[in-house]
Amino acid sequence: MYKIGEFIIYGNCGLCKVEDIGPIDISGINNEKDYYTLKPVYEDGKIFTPIDTDVFMRAISTYEEAQQLIERIPYMEEMDCSEKSINILQSKYKSFIKTYDCEDLLSVILGIYKKEYNAINKGKKLGQIDEKFMKLAQGLINDEFSIVLGISREEVEKYIKEKVRDRQYNN
The missing domain is CATH 2.40.10 (Thrombin, subunit H)
Incomplete structure (x- = not known):
């Protein structure tokens, strides 16, 4: 309770x-x-x-849990977002997000970052489904971590992006 x-x-x-x-x-x-x-x-x-x-x-996560999770971001495995079927991809996103687990949410974010990175390199953009679930996952993480870390939601996103920016993506 x-x-x-x-x-x-x-x-x-x-x-x-x-x-x-x-x-x-x-x-x-x-x-x-x-x-x-x-x-x-x-x-x-x-x-x-x-x-x-x-x-x-x-x-919600404790301060220590959030810090440990953020430190692991560069080493986390991202969700595979390469599914071509929109319905299957959407179902996959929903299954990760409905756990409301921070690690699952970050896995979705990392997977979509990778997909976006690859799309940009091919002169393309993310699809609407990817953008929708990226926004949802980021919102849930940013809201929770803003309270836990005592910073604004916008600062959480910037902090996470800095951790992710250094990842090397290979096809």
Whole structure:
């Protein structure tokens, strides 16, 4: 069970802060059940979810875990993004992202960076699917790491790009 004031990753909503825990007084909702009241960190609104929900939730990384992960970026294996079938590629991206695991998200980012690097060298651009999932994976990482590291989301992306820039890509 999470505590009031904690930051968590909550399903597709991403980074949220636990604002309250307990029954909620909303018509049609079981007021004998405990709910988390979540506030998305970078969006408006509130989320009310039962504490025993099936929606994915996890505590955010610790500062130490984030630092260790960032240090491993130059040595991580990137996701293979060379699939030609749009449907299969999209399904593959979704399967990596729905784990909400930072290492999986970084694997997607690294794979798409490699794909973009190769495309640019051939005078081409990334496809819309690649761009969509790159933005999604980067957003999830940047949001989480900004809180964990105490820096802006934009600084997280720049820091990660610096770590990735030195990678040597071979076909």
